[in-house]
Amino acid sequence: MIGPGTTAPRQFTFTTRAYMAVDDATGEPIGLDDVNTRARWLLDLVTAAGAELMSRLWQPVTFDVLAAGRDRQDRRLPVQGHVAAARLGWNPHYRDGVYVPSRVSRVVTAQVMATLRTLAYRDTAITALSERFDPATGRIAPPSAVADWVPLGFARGVRRQLVARSRRIDGAPSARLRITDVQGPPQTSAMARLSAADRQLAQLAVTGDELVLTVKLPTCPAPAGRAQWRSVRVTATIPGHLNGRAVTGWHLPTLALDRKGLLWRCAATELVPACDLGSATVAVGVDWSPSTLGAAAIATQTPDGVVSDYRGFTYDDRGLGTKLARLQAEGQLLQRKSARLTRLAATAPSEVRVRLEEKIAVLNEHRTAVGVKRGKINRELGFHFARQVTDYAEAAGAEMIAVEDLTTLEPRGHGRVNNNRAAQSARRKATAALAHTAAGVGIAVVTVPARGSSAQCPGCDEPLARPGGYHDAWCPGCRVGGNRDQIAGVNLAKRALLGKNKVTRRRGQMPAIRVAEHAPVRRSRDKTSPTPRRPRHRRVRHSLPTATPRMGVTPKQHVPAPQASVWDTVKPAPPHGDAGSRDTRTSHLTATLVADSMRST
Template sequence: MAGTDPTERRQFAFTTRPHMAVDDTTGDPIGLDDLDSRVRWLLDLITGAETELLTRLWQPATFDTLAAGREGDGRALPKHGHVAAARLGWTPTYPDDVCVPSRVSRVVTAQATATLRTLTYRDTAIASLSARFDPATGHIAPPTGGEVYVPSGFARGVRRQLVARTRRGDEATSDAPTSDVAQPERLRITDIQTPPKVTAMARLAAADKQLAELTVTDRTMELTVKLPTAASPTRRAHWQRVRLTAVLPPHLHGRPITGWHLPTLTLDGRGLLLRCAATEAVPAPDLPAATVAVGVDWSPATLGAAAITTDTGDGLISDLRGYTYDDRGLGIKLARLQTEGQFLHRKAARLRQLAENAPPQVRSELEAKIAVLDENRAAVGAKRGKINRELAFHFARQVADYAVAADATMIAVEDLATLEPRGRGRVNNNRAAQSARHKAADALAHTAARVGVVVVTVPAKGSSAWCPGCNEELARPKGYHDAWCGSCRLGGNRDYVAGVNLAKRGLLGRGKAVRTRGGGVKVRTTEHAPVRKCRDKTGPTPGRPRHRRVRHSVPAPTPAEGVNTLKSRPAPEASVWDTVEPAASEDVSGSREERESGPPGT
């Protein structure tokens, strides 16, 4: 996998906020509230035009063209979305008397084309599944060969849509004879779904310097972008260039970044947010020469567990010991927040049902309650996202350090596309499905690449159910978390055995690894070789930081006369966020407390 260059290029994303905005022409400062208003006007124009374009193109002919990848004259479609849209004649429309630069139309067509290209695979899969769907039984027949591969979870979701459509019943289907109803009907995505909702954002990467320009210095980033000065700009003078200044996050200081890319503009509760991307030079791993691999198993008890397998040349060995990630109690907090969010969602749905037939006065009261519930549910979701991100990067840092201490050059993780949480009950399955595994996998690939360790995706089937020595089914003599093979005399913790199997699959398939379209490394085949248990300890003992509870000392109150001073008073409860290390004092995201305009940029 390694080339002649000892380094390779890898893209990553980060976010920041502007703390100062000035007019690029006059140098006059612009308040952050005024900046948010101008960005909101830009996003409203882009969102409206993109919604209209998607609605107009929501037809089977659009997906047939994108699936073929060629125009009407046989030429291949360009990979850039706005160029492909121009070739196909997809032009966005705006309200009358509204002047919009052509570069903004590029952003609209690029975002719409990217959405349609993503849904093209779904359209092909729905057409394949609907042709094998039996309305009478509600089941999908197995594929006969040569059809599009569809994951089982995706197929179950499409089956639910087809069953719901059958129950609603079409007028033509209800009037047809029974023999005609039983015939499978080949449906398209436009038959069972409506056009997707558009997210309010502006991907400036599709534009050029006429719309946006980026300049990055040592620790500061300046973005010059053309924004409207009115909600409905009617001439070119209503579009002015604004220079935004933001601070780079501390973890980017001193890193070998080779390229900075134009950000995506979004708005959240705090104002303007810049979703940026950059290209970094990382050590190029030599995958075929890997001899030590770390297998990471996504555990139901915690986020993940790791174990080591070594290829000595005479065979594979492992001590069947591993490392279990300590989530510091955040998993319990995430489960509580998930339960709270689901409760708020159910309560709001029930109030909506009651408001449909309620009197006008009662309906207004119910709508006010629904608005409060939706606001609280959004706040719970934002808190869950923040904790998930912290949990993912902390897990990635711990596993990467564990791999470096073991001199491993490969980390094998389960393929999340083939991993489905099933058989643990509806509550636990839903909780496992909404965990931060995808974020943790992306964070692990990014963190490990910086230290020269490559993350390889391997099949997940049977990793914790088969013996690493003889590839036979394991027994559970002491419960779910225990695994034992009577013939090989191998066993131990279920998660550690799964980590050994995953590392074994990565080592055996390292010569057949392929690069995915997303830039990852994947092993699609499962091979077997016996793993011998070694008596020596091959894995490192990772240092586990002690998150000591910190209590702020306060002067003891002076007891009143006649009060018993020997009576004990309970100390205030500590939080899981209290750590030994003090919080960083440098502000990297831009303060929104003082929203006055700063000094001119000149």
């Protein structure tokens, strides 16, 4: 039973890096560069074996077995991927003369099984969509049953694949298609999920504020025996933001390599305040906005009905949205250049082809760097947005936060460029960050239907007018209005409060409300929503050292270049004697003398 003061376990992830490594048998220190090299050999073995197993299992019968969920003895397949693969006889193969421990094979099969189980849903959907696809018109007929419904974005992607296939076969009618008919096996990432193994391959210990990982790594690219696998004890620091949190368990990390070396993607279990959705009376609705990342508003359920002050706040992305749009346009330009040079290189002479391939490699490298930068900005944007909304909900005393279901949200009607820009926004990352941040203070995040949230009045459920343009909303009947996104936030909060007893929970997903119910939202004249804290930003200027003025030369005021970013928060004002300070005010006498000197010249 959930009550005040109760806690619930939840898992979260974080990343860290090692700063020290020693040989587990001898205790001699090992350089981190050597550890990175040996980890690369391990990842190469895992990646090669995973790609070989994936290509061997890329058959329709594989997805038939996964969809049935039964083995040869008609037993239910276990949840653990490596155990299910062992029952089915799906074992990886390695090169001749290479020895790989069985625990490493567990890692390989667990990663491949996770990918295949994810694609089993896509295989079923492609089969259902291909049966309703008309090669002559290139259209997919509407589904006849509710079970055949798929998200519109997913259906459009499958339709493009079916159209491309029909062009290759000259529009001939095809039989029942599978995922193996329209696409090839996916590429596996270079990583090693140590959680699929046991203590014989990896162990994790916590000592104070450090994580000590003991893992077996190969000593050469192609180990020929067990002696060429040696244990290494690697030590990393627990990130500072985890200090003081009620962590009850630390789990084995996933190893990956990036430009800085070996990266640990760790998971841990902690205790957070439990939330009872059935007793929630205050909800915050978050609407994804095309102009900024999102806006929030509050609705309260009282004995007299649902009330709201129709006020909220709009998230300030500090200019990061504009930077993301610029990086997206730059990445698309690099992609077009690379595609054009690739087409030219296909028919160019050998000498020209070599130069074109060098340019293509440079363009691809720049495009990858742009993608990495976009990923970092998206992560920063998502967690900053999550912290702002969580503080807003906590100050209002809300028990849950309602966000739009991203599977039913589709940007359209704003032009090709703006639709693509909205689709590339960090909404999914912001949703995950919001669920993680809000759970730490005992606030649950639920998804609600998005249709009509910005177009219908929360009071009378009638279409809203746009007297001031796209971002303005007004209901003549209820005499309420304001910012379009904040009105949508009231609708989302109302749907969460009305459907709090009909929440659907699925493993690995956030609680969801599938049906949008309506009840009039009465406008409250009292201010129920808190005023969000917004840090002021000011450009800070620093003066140059005072120089001795030369005789007979009119001194000029030195205005140096700014040394602080516009994102820096307010700092103490510099002394009034500084020439570059904005707080410095010129006296009336000084202004008069300057004016007289200008007239005299």
